[in-house]
Amino acid sequence: MSAPSTRPETEQADGSSVQVGVLVPLTRPGWVGAGRHLLAGLELAVREINDAGGIAGRPLELLVRDTAADPQRAAAAVEELAGLGVAALAGEYHSVVARAAAARADALGLPYLCSSAVLDALTEQPTEWVARLSPPQSRGWQVYADFLLGAGHSRIAVATQPSVYWATGTRILRDHLASRGGSVVELDMSALSPDAVCDALVDQRATALLLLVGHPEPAVPTVKSVRRDQRLAEILIGAPAGQPEFAEWAKLLGADGAAIPFLRYLPERLTPLGVRVETTLREQLGEAPSFVAFEGYDTVAVLADVLRSNGTDRARTAASWPRVDVEGTRGKIQFSRTPGISVWQWASTPIQVVDRDPAEPERFRVLHSG
Template sequence: MNTPPSPRGAHHADDSAVRIGALVPLTRPGWAGAGQHLLAGLELAVREVNDAGGIGGKPLELLVRDTAADPQRAEAAVDELARLGVAALAGEYHSVVARTAAARADALGLPFLCSSGVLDALTEEPTDWVARLAPAQSHGWRIYADFLLGAGHSRIAVAADPSVYWASGTRILRDHLAPRGGSVVELDMRALSPAELCDELVTTGATALLLLVGHPDPAVPIVKAVRHDQRLGDLLIGAPAGQPELADWASKLGADGTAVPFLRYLPEHLTPLGARVESALRERLAAAPSFVAFEGYDTIAVLAEVLRSHGVDRAGIAGAWPRVAVEGTRGQIRFSRTPGIGVWQWAWPPVQVVDRDPAQPDRYRVLHVG
């Protein structure tokens, strides 16, 4: 385990402000819609911290870097932000990118509070430098598997792109479903067109297809092909990674994008803070905020409390993770050591399986609660 050495945590480039580095996907091939929501939450929380007097009388400053879903770009950004004297890192949506950022932050002795990356193995070895708000993939995707079984789906097909994240999701589903009589058929989207995928689905006998692929391509063409194939009229389409959450999904797919269950990390009722933040985020985004926006806000809420209580020394911040107790938008946030997870983990944020209502596509139906 890498324990925080105090000497390299003390330097700070600009004493006039307390700086936090933010890693956010804002351009393609990153999921820019998710990045915009994440950034909106981060920026709103920073503004509120500063309106309340900042950190020890100093303003909190967010230094934003676009990762564009590129791990190498993220690694370079971590190096740059460390040189600029940030007290900590925040953010990142894409799990594979977050994993690279976490490894580099660990190597540099730079605290990193990951907002949205869910890969269980966020770091190869246990570390004290990294904490995470989002639930581990194994936690959320097992809940999704339970939803599938409860809805009568035991033979599942996955349309998968090559990725550590998608491979991990497939393995979690298979391991959780198999002891309960379920099975997973993997269909490699490198080798299949959407039309060929439909032909394969007819032969597999699967009653559900999960989209373990990027958005908008090939997710949108796949959904359109399946929805308009009369042979597959009873097939459930699911997207555990949350592609249907954001407006871009609805604008590209319309009615075809409804009734596609996905995971989101929201409670049945937001906290009083969450209700206030929801209103402010809606105004900022000119749309309903996704759970990703709340993750961004909660990230800064936690870091601000740590900075107020433990100062801007990097080692002090990393040493504070197990003592955090912050009321967030979705419940009280505390970090602990969780079996199989090498970072400090909020165990657990609320988890729901929801879909867009066919009768009212901008309304979400809660189908299952973990």
């Protein structure tokens, strides 16, 4: 079932809205916490834009569709939204889902601003129709590998599941670490129990275990098993994909979920806009907004600027990606062509490696920036 659209409280001008299709994971097996934060950022930006007069006097409206982390469901939603006449497509968190959405958007000639998915090859061929706010996986995961090396970890184990996203991440880590004297061993979580992972870590003499697996299963039981194994008291557990970012992680794991470094896409300091947005989102969510919430807000900020300048013609919107110059919550957003990346890319997305402070798990510590 589709989620309800986000409609402005009052209509303006002739009453016709400018509609943008939105993809978010709102139900399992999607990462529901991420979807909730992404949608909160998107909706806040829409409210503020409509309060300021909308798009040339017309209200902006989001037509929201729940992907539930299903690529086929996402592709069908793109077809539906394109048929409904949306001016553009936005959102999504899961990389494999965003890839399916991007492929359909490209085929249909529907401009798509991807909020929070990192696969380098978001489309098989270079496209003019798709732009992206989150950094490509190769850049972010290389920053993470540099953090590991800087922390003295060169023998890395990865607990992984079958997925193009996890496989790509493993390859990026292996290539980057190998060129610097490090190594990566894979532990197949479709064949190993959490306790068997502990035995494998001891056998492999790994100093770090990275969780390239789903949340909460099997990530949470794996963390619990490793934490209670005295043979592994000194091992670093890491989660580059960002599982510890969300409150559910701390709720399920408590102190065991602290000191697990992950990637997030925030700067050292938010822009003045970002500071204001953070305050509002914290009140709205009842918890600290994740970087995904800021990605949602920035997505709408960019699309609103493009639609004000170019109207709702889809081809003109797609042609405008290289001219975007928007002050977002995390810095100035501009798109360019990056070697090896098939879409228009925000090249200066901020990247941090952070963890939850063991002394105060609700507080994040910045360990490395790239």
